[in-house]
Amino acid sequence: MKKVSVVTASILVASSLVLSNVHPVVVSAASSTKPAATQAAMKAFKGAELKTFSITSKSSIQIKDVYFKYGSKEKQAFFTVVVHNGDNTPIDFMDYWVELTTKSGAKYPVKSYTATGSSKSVQVPAQTTREFTFYSQIDSKLNYSDLIFKVVKWDFSLPGYTRTVGQVNVTSAYQNAVPANSYYVQSMDNNTIKSYLTAGTFFNMGTTNQAQFELNLENTGLFEYTLPDYQFYLRTKAGLVIRLAKDQITETVVAPGEKVKYTLRTSLKNTINLTDAQLLVTVIDAESKLEIPKSVYTISWNNKNNITVEPNKAASININGINIKASIENIYTDYSGSQNNVVLTTKWMNSGKEPVALPAYKFEIMAKDGVRYPVQLMETATDIQLAPGLDKEIALQASLPAALSDGLVLLVKQPKDEKNTMEYVKTAMKLAKLQETKGVQSKIYKSEKGSYEIKVSQAERLPWGNQDMINTFLEVKNTGSKSQSIPDIAALLRLNGQAVEAEKSNLIKLDSSGMLEPSESTRYVLITKVPYTYKFGEISLNLTDKISDTKKQTIGLFKLNEISPLPELSATEVFNIDALGRRSSLQMLNTFVFEGKDDNLLYSEFKYTNKEARFTTLPALKAYFKTSDGQYIDATLTNIKAGLKADGTALVYATAPVPKTFSNQGDVQLIIGEALTANAYSKPEDKADGFVSGKSIILPKTQQAAADTISNLKLEPYEFTLNRLNTMLIDVENVKLEMKYTLEKKSIFDVVEKETKLYFEIANNKNAYGASVTITPKEGEGLETGIEKSVIVPIKGTQLANIVNGGYVLNVYEETDGYKRLLGSKKYGSFQIVR
Missing domain, CATH: 2.60.40 (Immunoglobulin-like)
Structure with a gap:
């Protein structure tokens, strides 16, 4: 709620503010409320003239526009002196003065004021009229009816050196406020300005009211009029003075015949009675910074405000001079426990001829008691353009207490910013009674694109x-x-009625x-x-x-109302991807546990097949292992970067470190799906940030049996057989294994991007030493496919001589990332010493 602030700067109070008591309620249909009048039916206000004194048969001095201006601890009286020279010779106003006294005999010094840019001369040429402004510091307890104005002419031949031209007492009948439904024509220097005040409106916001009215100005003169630094105040019957916020005027020069409108607003407690309130208009002089009263208007109030819009009706909103029609098209209410989750679709129509940007409006839903609830835009765009003649749908969302369903209003508010000194309601659209919208799983939808x-x-x-x-x-x-x-679909997601932020879905x-x-x-x-x-x-x-x-x-x-359980596949079933352009299949081959020093490695390998009719890259995958106790272990799955022909196959595998105590008894699952990166399907080289279309593959019991021979050892896609072995002891710490072997590629894969290694180990009951050899390495020596191939594998170890001399076992492992899986073993007792 915005608190009412009593203006402490000097402000204007008109003489007509002494009013009778009324019941302190907001003006509505009371007898004092008057409807707005059309400009044609308005009456002219003759002005706040006080008295005219003749100084010759053709010339006169008039006193008018007597106003009080209050400060926090002081009071000033302002008045205007009009000198009309009907003679053929100039009048030197230096020969005249105006004295200000009171009925009690007090006399107050009077100062003259000359507006910035105006002539400082006091000469009034023949057949012309000039106005002079004066002000005086007076007793703050004085009323208008206490004042006496005396016009004198300097005459040094008389006692006191002055001769009285005339004097006038201000009476209680003096009226200086423009009545409601009236216009006022003011002449200022070379300008003539016609003004009138439209009837004000209220909008109730619980404990506060937003009051709004418009001051209209028209340049009826012959010259351009530059708008001064106008200040506006609202004064209540009780004497409370409130500074008003005004819309910014972009064009400050008003050409002859042109009009300008000041929209004035304030927010105040609804206990403040605004019946017979007045608008006080002042101008701040650019040079002296003196605030000078210019006019006072009596405010009338409309029975109905022009802000509230009934259900199913369109509101008219002016944006940069363009009329925009705004309406609520649909209301979706989703009841969730203690609250209603509401989605509003609003339509905005630009009725103008130029595009306009929708301001950064603030939206709220207000209940009957004035409590307001925040409303969010469902789209994150900050620059929403409204094109001429086209509808723009804007979706809004809010959460309300479940008990609220009727008497709700959508507030469209202009927030406070550099151009707007207060936050205010632009329009208030009433909502139809909320009724829970039954959600569906499917529906027929029709648009201009189709069905x-x-x-x-x-x-x-x-x-x-x-x-x-x-x-x-x-x-x-x-x-x-x-x-x-x-359709170009956008979605607002809620889980149990709680909206998920747009950037998080x-x-x-x-x-x-x-x-x-x-x-x-x-x-x-x-x-x-x-x-x-x-x-x-x-x-x-x-x-x-x-x-x-x-x-x-x-x-x-x-x-x-439910999450679908993941489809389960047995180890023999195929994981298929059926989307056009991504068709492929994944078939389980083997599951092993590789041993490491501190932990082990769970390893599963698959045959991945391109089911598209063209050469393409296989979809990137992402996977997690799920253990028997419900734990999920992030799996490393190396995706295939090379493209494959139609029905081409590739070897892929998934791995994850597991504790030494881990055991797979056929109760481990691989949760696998299509990888995503940055809200799109991942490329093979991308790091995934999510995955979709998951399925659960039930992994078979770990296949760990090792052969007691080194013949036909299987490691995808190869089969290895050691034909002959000659062990050569070079020295006590170095041995060379001279081998004849057969390495065949039994499984036919078009692409194998895995680096495959065999680890050869010499061991006895106490020690073991070994070395890794890469199969078909890209660079350097290694194992080559073929029959009766030769290779020498050097092994280094401090106890090698003892191992070889006492008989030994040769173990052959498959090695992956430093982890090993035993394939086969064979005992040997002989060796060759090489000197």
Whole structure:
């Protein structure tokens, strides 16, 4: 609530402010309330003239526009002296003066004021009229009826050196306020300005009221009029003075015949009675900074305000001189426990001929008791353009207490900024009574693009670090009879009624189709992440369709009441990706546990096949291992960067470190899906930040049996056989294994991007030493595919001589990332000493 501040700067108070008591309520349909009059029916206000004194048969001096101006601890009286010279010779106003006294005999010094830029001469040429302004510091307790003005002429032949031209007492009948439904024509220097005040309006905001009215000015003179630094105040019958906020005037020079309008506002407690309040207008002199009263207007009040708009009606909002029609098109209410979650779709129509930017309005929903609730824009765009003749749909969302359903109003507020000194309501659109909107899973949707079936098919929950991904899938089907473009869908997501911030949810199209043929479908997924401990029972989506850059259309409210369990696949079943342009299949091959020094490595490998009809890159994947106790372990899955021909295959594998105590008894799952990066499908080289379309592959019991021979050892895609071995002891710490071997590529993969190694180890009961050899290395020596191939493997170790002399075992391992899996072993007792 904005507090009313009593202006402490000097302010103007008119003589007509002594009014009778009234009941202290807001003006509504009381007898003193007057409807706004048309300008044609207005009466002319003759002005606040006090007295005219003749100084010759053709010339006179007039006193008018007597005003009080109050400060925090002082009071000033301002008045204007009009000198009319009807003679043929100039009048030197230096020969005259005005004295200010009171009925009690007190006399106050009078000062003259000359406006910045005006002539300081006091000569009044023949056949002309000039005005002079005077002011005086007076007793703050004085009333207008206490004042006496005396016009004197200097005459040094008389006692006191003055001769009285005339004097006048201010009476209680003196009226200086422009009455309601009247206009006032003021002449100032070479300018003539006609002004009138329109009837004011109220808008109740609970404990406060917003008061608003307009002061209209018209240049009826022959010359341009430069608007001065006007200040505006509202004075109540009780004497409370409130500074008014004014709309900024961009053009400060008013040409002859042109008009300008000041829209004036304030916010004040609704206990303040504004019946018979007045508008006080002052001007601050640019040079002296003196604030000079200019006019006073009696304010009338309309029975109805021009802010409130009834349900199903359009509001008129002026934006930079362009009329904008705004209306509430749809209200979606989703009841969730103790609150109503409301989505409003509003339509904005530019009735002008030029585009205009929608200001950064503040939106609120106000209840009957004046309590206001924040409303958020569903779109994050900061520059919303309204094009002429086109509708712009803007969606808003708010959360309200469940008990609130009737008597609600949507407030469109202009916030306080550099141009607006106060926040105020531009329009208030009444809402129809809220009724819970029943969400659906599918509906027929029609737009100017065509006819569609929109369906929210399912939702999945996938692990992601210390969060879970909630992926909600949408299907869009062409129900028309010809090709149709795909709707440009946007979504507002709520979980158990709680809105998910727009930047924390992303809608992704799951295939590359651009048009839909009759009966064809396309799929979207809406993704968000929540803490893994977060529980909810309902997903709701408000969907909209972006028809064009300037037009949106609401699709509807959709709901799901459950998360679909992930599909489970046995180790022999195939994981398929069916989206156009991404068709592929993944088949389980093997699961092993590789041993390491401090922990072990869980390892699963697969055959990945391109099911597209063309050469392409396989979709990037992401996976997590799920253990028997429900833990999720982030898996490293190396995606294939090379492209594959149609039906081409590649070897891929997923790994994750596990404790030494880990055991897979056929109760471990691999949660695998299509990888995402930056709200799009990942490329093989990308680092994934999410995944979708997950499935659970039940991994077989770990296959760890090692052969007691070194023959036909299998490691994908190879098979290794040691044909002959000659062990050569070079010295006590060095041995060379001279081997004849056969290495065949038994599994036919088009692409194997995995680096495969064998680790050869000499061991006895106490010590073991070994070395790694890469299979078909890109550089350097290693194992080559073929029959009866030769290789020498050097091994170094401090106890090698003892091992070889006492008989030894040769172990052959598959090595991955420093972890080893035993393939086969064979005992040997002989060796060769090389000197």
